[in-house]
Amino acid sequence: METYGKNIHVTLICPGPIRTPIYQAAFTHQSGETTERKPLQGEISENRMTSERCAFLSLVAIANKLSETWLSKLPILPTIYVALYLPVVSEFLTRLVFPSIVKRMKNSN
Structure with missing residues (x-):
């Protein structure tokens, strides 16, 4: 400004x-x-x-x-938008998807 x-x-x-x-x-x-x-x-x-x-x-x-x-x-930007504008939906999706992401990260080493 x-x-x-x-x-x-x-x-x-x-x-x-x-x-x-x-x-x-x-x-x-x-x-x-x-x-x-x-x-x-x-x-x-x-x-x-x-x-x-x-x-x-x-x-x-x-x-x-x-x-x-x-x-x-993708999918970073849409994920950020969902987290910013739909926090309840974002929390639900995080609880649903996050455990599988952590499991993949552990198995990749």
């Missing part, structure tokens, strides 16, 4: 999960050390947008002067 009427455009970019190699340095004890270990194996860790795709979509949003943009692969 502070820039309204001053010909300055602001784009609020809200990215979802992004696939980056940050975990290679984040899970080590020494500076400069890297690891090949992945925190999550399988489809859960692979269902993330690449950093290149996120950067491209961010630039498209800025070029088109969008005031807000949400960047995410």
Whole structure:
């Protein structure tokens, strides 16, 4: 609002999960050390947008002067919308689905 009427455009970019190699340095004890270990194996860790795709979509949003943009692969964004606007439905679905997700995560290691 502070820039309204001053010909300055602001784009609020809200990215979802992004696939980056940050975990290679984040899970080590020494500076400069890297690891090949992945925190999550399988489809859960692979269902993330690449950093290149996120950067491209961010630039498209800025070029088109969008005031807000949400960047995410499916099903992350609809899940967030349900949690935000239908909290009772979200809680029910979480109780129904969450145990199977945890079980898959345990079995993937």
